[in-house]
Amino acid sequence: MTATPPAGPIIALDVMSGESGVAEAVAAADIAAERYPRLSFLLFGQEAAIAPELARHPRLAGRARIINSDDVVSMRDKPSQVLRRASTTSMGMAIDAVKQGEAHAAVSAGNTGALMAIALFALRTMKGIDRPALAAILPTLKSESVMLDLGANTECDATNLVQFAVMGAAFARTVLGLERPRLGLLNIGEEELKGTEELRTAATILKSAQLPMDFVGFVEGDKIGTGDVDVVVTDGFSGNIALKTAEGTSRLVTGLLGNAFRASIWGKLGYFIARSALQSLRNHLDPNAHNGAVFLGLNGLVVKSHGSANARGLANAIGVAHDLVRDDVGRRISADLAGIRMGPTIGDSTTEPNAA
Incomplete structure (x- = not known):
């Protein structure tokens, strides 16, 4: 007899599109099921590959249902091409489950551009939002912060930036548990006269807006990792470069440390003494620990x-x-947007996004 699924959130999981394979995806669902006892899943992908893995995780019995899809979006597929066959792919079917109300959220490790294109075409933007933004959680010296946009929109005007700020603050209150997150606009300087007209206009609007956040003004790139702000807002072009630079710097630092510790007997002794602290550093910088970007x-x-x-x-x-x-x-x-007046919204654009 099959157990009754818990009456909680239903996650549509695209099992096929990531690089780590079906076994890791199903194991992830099992880990999440242990953490959240009321969570259940719709697993989209090739049933012949998923079923044997699902059988290895008895905790998912009655909490996960396979929806077969033989078509998989690859990392090389172009978003425009994927849109034509979205309804037959595991990625597209997972998003459609959200659209149809069969799932509360979709999760995929697949092609970012394709995921954005399918999601935008199927779900459209909220009232009051011109463009969706890609937001992610980043490690900082103090804890974690939120940054957006990270590549969905290469060019943004002041309205877009203000909308990103509203969305980023709501995201930080939810995921980071902050009542009033500190928010800054990424700029080439902290002075009020620095930066583009779009940035200065956005700053003026945010200063006067009555929102559940503390707007601290402009922040420079070196403040992204300090934890002095909880939300960093920028356009997708600058945000993606900043993100990739931070990831590269992290690899550089860990690589240099590794080289130094391997260079001599004293370095190896130093590693032995400091290995606990180094493991803590490695854990803090591990992308898996901060995984989960949101459109x-x-x-x-x-x-x-x-x-x-x-x-x-x-x-x-x-x-x-x-x-x-x-x-x-x-x-x-939606509640936060209600307090800001910035003219008409687009809201029905189906233009292919510039996701990185």
Whole structure:
């Protein structure tokens, strides 16, 4: 006899599109099921590959149902091409489950551009939002912060930036548990006269807006990792460069440390003495520990996992989806937008996004 699924959030999980394989994706669902006892899943992908893995995780019995899809979106597929066959892919079917109300959120580790294109075409933008933004959680010296946009929109005007700020603050209140997150606009300097006209206009609007956040003004790139702000807002072009630079710097630092410790007997002795602290550093910088980027501003929740995330990392992305559903982040964004007047919105654009 099959157990009755828990009456909690339902996650549509694209099992096929990531780089880590079906076994890791199903194991991630099992980890998330242990963390969130009321969570259940729709697993989209090739049933012949998923079923044997699902059988290895008895905790998922009655809490996960396979929806067969033989078509898989690859990392090389162009978004425009994927849109033509979205309805037959595991990625597209997972997002459609959200659209149809069969799931509360979709999670995929697949092609970012394709995921954004399908999600935007199927779900459209919320009322009051011109463009969705890709937001992610980043490690800082103090804890974690939120940054957006990370590549969905290469060019943004002041209205876009203000909308990103509203969405980012709502995301931080939900995922980071902050009552009033500190928010800054990424700029080439902290002075009020620095930066583009769009940035200065956005800053003026945010200063006067009555929102559940503390706007601290402009922040420079070196403040992204300090933890002095909880939300960093920028256009997708600058945000993606900043993100990739931070990731590269992290690899540089860990690589240099490794080289130094291997260079001599004293270095090896130093590693032995400091290995506990180094492991703590490695854990803090591990992308799996901060996994789960979100396309904010859509009429439905879509969470993007790192393509190479392991089971623990993908489970963390599922956890982000769970928290956003639990706290109804869409309602929070709509309520905050109501207090800002910035003219008409587009809201029905189907232009292919510039996702990185």
